[in-house]
Amino acid sequence: KNEASTMANLSPRKSTVTIATAAAVSFVLYRIVIWRARSRARKTVDRVAELVQHGKPLIDIHDGHLQDRILMRAIRRAKKWMNLSTKTALPMIGQVGGASIHKRPVLTLSPDYVLKPVLTDHRGLREIAFYEAMEAVSKTPSSQAYSNYLRRGSSQKSGFMILNQIREVIDTLALACAMLVQDEVVVASEAAMKVAWRTVKREAEHLHTLNKYTPPYYGTVGLDAPSPDFPFGVSDETYLMFRDMTANFSRPCVMDLKMGTTTYESDAPVPKRRKEYGKYTQQSEFGFRIVGMRVYNPNSELADERGYEFYGKQYGRDLKTKDQVKQALK
Secondary structure, eight states: OHHHHHHHHHHHHHHHHHHHHHHHHHHHHHHHHHHHHHHHHHHHHHHHIIIIISOOOSSOTTOHHHHHHHHHHHHHHHHHHOOOOGGGOEEOTTOOSSOOTTSOOOEEETTTEEEEEOOSSHHHHHHHHHHHHHHHTSSOOOHHHHHHHHOOSOOSSHHHHHHHHHHHHHHHHHHHHHHHTTOHHHHHHHHHHHHHHHHHHHHHHHHHHHHTTSOOEEEEESOSSOOTTSTTSOOTTOEEEEEOTTTTOSSOOEEEEEESSOOSOTTOOHHHHHHHHHHOTTHHHHSEEEEEEEEEOTTSTTOOTTSEEEEOHHHHHTOOSHHHHHHHHO
């Protein structure tokens, strides 16, 4: 009887301890989930503030992992088409814009490719990132496809990729749980997330539209992997590869335009902005300027031995009025 009585007394105690332990574990797990969700939400809000409020570029080219990922995408894209070598490429005859003794020339590669030299600084990486971004949304202007392209800190190693995927799943579940219990921090960040999503979608739509007016892009050649000898991984032998849209023309007339109301980057210092603005003050009004042009006119006194007239960047800068620009475009 005494033993039975003791067991009867212990049973409620065990149940109480079990319930208390389960409650404590549940509380700890709940706090971990909320902490994880809040941490992710705060990072999202901070990122949105950078993108939307301060107007910083969506693509952070200073992210080392993102640099490597962009370059490897461009390198693999070129290798999908063929194993090309720039050794057989020749300087473009009659290059219009960007021709200088201090710059690498644009090259042509048989049968119908153009190789555009890429700068080795941040501008070169941004140019590659721009064309890769257009390819990411070329089929459909999906904000999901573009956000996957913009994803930061991705590693090329499969082990890290799996860990990142697991982390993403955990974060997604944590955010869902936090929204379910209406956590104030996570709920407050929902509006910022919507703003970010709209920003990404809007840029994806712009890139998708712009892709229709650019020549087919085939990646980069002259680079097998991100170069450790250059700060942004782009070597001085890197070229963007495009289809030569003039290949099927016998006497193509070509114009090089500098498009946009501004010709400097959003993070350019003030001296750089002033210098660019001073090159052609009408650009903010016209939205473009003529950098160079070649016109087939064999009867002109200005024509070269192949019958072309060439107009340089100074010609475009001298066009001060709309009537002058219209006349130049005729």
